Every structure is written in C-alpha cells, then in structure tokens.
Amino acid sequence: MLDKKTARNVRQMFFEEFAECHCEWLRKLVAKYKERGEYPIFPTQVMEYYQNPSDKVLAVLSTLCMCWDNDKILEQIASMRKLIGRNPTQWWRDREFVTISVGREQNKTIDGYISGHYWKIAKVYDILYDLCRDGHELKNPHDVLGSASAFNSFCDKVGQVCMVSDIEYKRDVISLVTRTSDGMGRNLWPTRPDKVKCPQSNEIKNYLYIWFPYWRTRMWTWEEAVSLFRLENNYDFFYAFYAHQELGMTNPTACREYLQLYRLRWDKNMTYPRYDWVGDRGRMPKIEFNDLND
Numbered sequence: 426m427l428d429k430k431t432a433r434n435v436r437q438m439f440f441e442e443f444a445e446c447h448c449e450w451l452r453k454l455v456a457k458y459k460e461r462g463e464y465p466i467f468p469t470q471v472m473e474y475y476q477n478p479s480d481k482v483l484a485v486l487s488t489l490c491m492c493w494d495n496d497k498i499l500e501q502i503a504s505m506r507k508l509i510g511r512n513p514t515q516w517w518r519d520r521e522f523v524t525i526s527v528g529r530e531q532n533k534t535i536d537g538y539i540s541g542h543y544w545k546i547a548k549v550y551d552i553l554y555d556l557c558r559d560g561h562e563l564k565n566p567h568d569v570l571g572s573a574s575a576f577n578s579f580c581d582k583v584g585q586v587c588m589v590s591d592i593e594y595k596r597d598v599i600s601l602v603t604r605t606s607d608g609m610g611r612n613l614w615p616t617r618p619d620k621v622k623c624p625q626s627n628e629i630k631n632y633l634y635i636w637f638p639y640w641r642t643r644m645w646t647w648e649e650a651v652s653l654f655r656l657e658n659n660y661d662f663f664y665a666f667y668a669h670q671e672l673g674m675t676n677p678t679a680c681r682e683y684l685q686l687y688r689l690r691w692d693k694n695m696t697y698p699r700y701d702w703v704g705d706r707g708r709m710p711k712i713e714f715n716d717l718n719d
Contacts, residue, residue, distance in 0.1 A: 429644065432644070433644040433645070436639045436642075436644070437639075437645075437653065439694075439696070440637060440639060440653060441653065441655075442696045443690075443691065443696050443697075444636065444637070444653075444654075445699075446699055446702035446703055446707070446709070447636065447687065447702070448654050448655045448656070450709050450712075451654060451656060451665050451669075452655075452656055452657065452661075453712060454665060454668045454669065454672065454712050455656060455657070455661045455664045455665050455668055457668075457712050457714070458664055458667070458668035458671075458714070459607055459608045459664060461714055463714075464608070464609055464667065465667060466498050466499065467493070467498070467598065467602075467609070468488035468491040468493055468498055468501060468502060469485055469488055469598060469599060469602045469609070470502065471484045471485065471487060471488060471502045471505060471506065472484050472485045472602070472611060474506060475513065477514065478567050478613055479514045479565055479566065479567045480512065480513045480514050481611070481613060482566050482567045482570065482603075482613065483509065483513035483514055483516075483517055483550075483566060484505075484506075484509060484513050485599055485602070485603065486549055486550070486553065486566075486599075487505045487508075487509060487546060487549070488505075488595065488599065489549055489580065489583055489587070489589055489592065489595055489599075490505075490535070490541050490542075490545045490546045490549060490587065490589070491505065491535070491538060491541060492537070492538040492540070492541065493591070493594075493595065493598075494626075495537070495538070497536070497537030497538065498537070499537075500536045500537030501535055501536065501537040501538050501541065503536065504535040504536035504537065504541075505535055505546075508525065508535070508543075508546065514566075517550050517553070517554065517566070518563060520554065522546065522547045522550040522551065523547065523551075525543035525544070525546065525547050526543065526544050526547035526548070526551070530543055531543055531544035531547070532544070545587040545588075545589075548583075548586055548587055549583050549587065552579065552582055552583060552586065553566055553569075553570075553579065556569060556570075556579060557569050567613070570614075571614045573600065573604075573616065573620065576596070576599075576600065576614075577596065580592055580593075580595070580596040580599075591626075593625075594624050594625060594626050597622050597623070597624035597625070598624045598663075600621060600622065601621055601622075601624060601660050601663065604616035604620075604621050605618065605621055605658075605660065608664055618657075618658040618660070619658070619659070621658070621659070621660045622648065622659070622660065623647070623648065623651045623659045623660045623661075623662045623663050624660070624663050625647050628666070629662070629663065629666045630647075632665075632666045632669070633650060633651065633662070635684070635688075636654075636687070637650060637653065637654075638691060668714075671714055671715075672710060672712065672713075672714065674715070675713060675714055675715045676710050676711065676713070679708065679710035679711065680710050682708055683707075683708050683709055683710050686707070686708060
C-alpha cells in the first residue's frame with residue numbers, strides 16, 4: 426500500500442497529465458471572461474459609488490454585514506449607502522455610526538437582509554475606529570488596513586464579534602477586489618498576484634471537486650489544489666467558476682456533454698492524447714457568452 430506522500434504524488438501527476446487540455450481550456454475561458462468585463466453582482470460594487478480611495482475602503486467594509494448569496498444585493502447596497510452617506514470617511518471620523526447602535530435603532534436591519542442589523546454595522550466601524558486611533562491621532566483606514574495581515578486580523582475580529590459565519594469568503598473576495606487590477610479588481614492596495622488567495626465558497630469548492638475528484642481525499646490544501654489547474658493566477662479559479670457557470674447557461678448541452686465525457690474518462694483512470702480532447706472528438710464547449718444586458 427502506498428504511503429500518503431507517494432499516493433499524493435502519483436495522483437497529482439495523473440491529474441496534471443489527464444487535465445492538461447482542460448486547464449488550457451480554462452485559461453482561455455478566464456481570459457475571454459475578463460476581456461468581456463461583465464460579472465455577476467457582488468456587494469463589493471458599493472465601492473463604485475465613491476471616488477475617494479478612503480471612501481471606497483469604508484464602503485466596502487460595510488459588505489461584511491450584507492448577505493452575499495440572495496437576490497437582493499442591489500437593495501442591500503442602496504440601503505447601506507443611505508446609512509454611510511455621500512462621505513463615508515467623514516461619517517466614520519465623526520463617529521456617526523454610534524447613532525445606529527443605540528435604542529430601537531440597533532435592531533433595525535438594512536433592506537434585503539433580515540440579519541443585517543444596524544448594531545453589527547456600527548460595531549464594524551467601531552472596531553475600525555479603535556484600530557485606527559493612535560493617541561490623539563486618527564489614522565486613515567486606507568493606510569491601516571493596507572497590509573494583508575492587518576486586514577485579515579480586522580476581519581477575524583469582525584467575524585467573532587458580529588457573528589459573521591462566512592467571514593473568510595467575504596474577506597478573500599474583498600481582498601481580491603482591492604488588491605488586484607484585473608477582472609473586478611480596483612487596485613486599492615496593490616499586491617503581488619501570487620499573494621492574493623482564491624476565495625472559496627461551498628459552490629466553488631464543489632466546482633473544484635467536479636474536475637479534480639481527488640480533492641475530497643484532503644491530501645492538498647485549498648491553495649495547492651487550485652494551483653494544479655495552472656491558471657495565470659490562483660485567484661483566476663474564482664473567475665473560472667463564474668465564467669463556466671455562465672457558459673453553462675449560454676450553451677448547456679455542450680457543457681453537459683463535455684463534463685460527462687471528462688468524468689467518463691476519469692473513471693477509466695486513463696490519460697488521453699490531445700486529439701482526443703481538442704476538436705470534434707473532445708467536444709470542448711466553444712467559449713461564447715451571452716450579453717448580460719440582453
């Protein structure tokens with residue numbers, strides 16, 4: 426019987442050879458998806474209503490108190506903007522968030538999310554205020570949260586105090602948006618691409634398992650497993666998921682047939698030459714997207 430390290434190496438080598446053409450196809454899928462530049466609605470889009478980098482940072486932190494997986498994201502964004510106003514930085518510096526943390530106000534919720542309580546929103550900004558306070562000086566949140574370690578620590582505390590169960594996913598998506606310049610990235614805190622993690626939700630983890638069934642053996646960390654797909658950046662797997670999801674709505678038959686072929690060949694535990702993947706024999710879906718505005 427193979428020891429764990431040897432078994433891991435053997436399985437990894439098999440996947441890398443078996444999925445070579447699939448990974449190549451994924452790179453093209455992500456490239457075309459980013460080139461088009463249209464993405465699903467994320468709460469982080471609240472940043473787009475502000476021009477000042479500091480206001481953008483203050484605004485995006487409010488998304489930690491939103492629900493990211495319901496169909497009322499735009500309602501939540503509109504409601505949150507009413508709370509933090511046109512100048513979130515001044516609103517925060519003047520500690521106006523305190524007014525929504527007392528009396529009857531504290532139990533009110535933003536539109537579109539029954540658990541988006543005002544007291545939680547106020548607490549996010551109170552934690553930030555304490556973090557930025559240095560004697561009589563109040564530092565700029567844009568500077569204080571600029572490092573990944575500082576931002577991660579801040580999110581950890583918010584998750585504990587405000588009982589945000591999916592804080593890691595929210596944290597990583599916010600980091601992707603604020604630290605990268607491609608795709609949805611806004612480059613607020615420029616970071617080397619290899620330092621940006623690929624966000625992981627249950628849906629994205631299931632997506633990885635579909636194409637890399639060995640994932641369930643837990644022999645690889647999340648980042649290690651994602652890296653096996655050999656995309657330009659690890660976080661591109663996040664885009665691959667949404668691109669593939671949209672392609673499946675544009676061309677469901679081709680996507681379904683390709684997945685069936687992939688899994689059928691995987692179950693045979695055999696590698697196949699390139700001509701058996703690419704072209705008519707391989708039936709890889711043609712990468713064409715519908716216009717989201719249609």
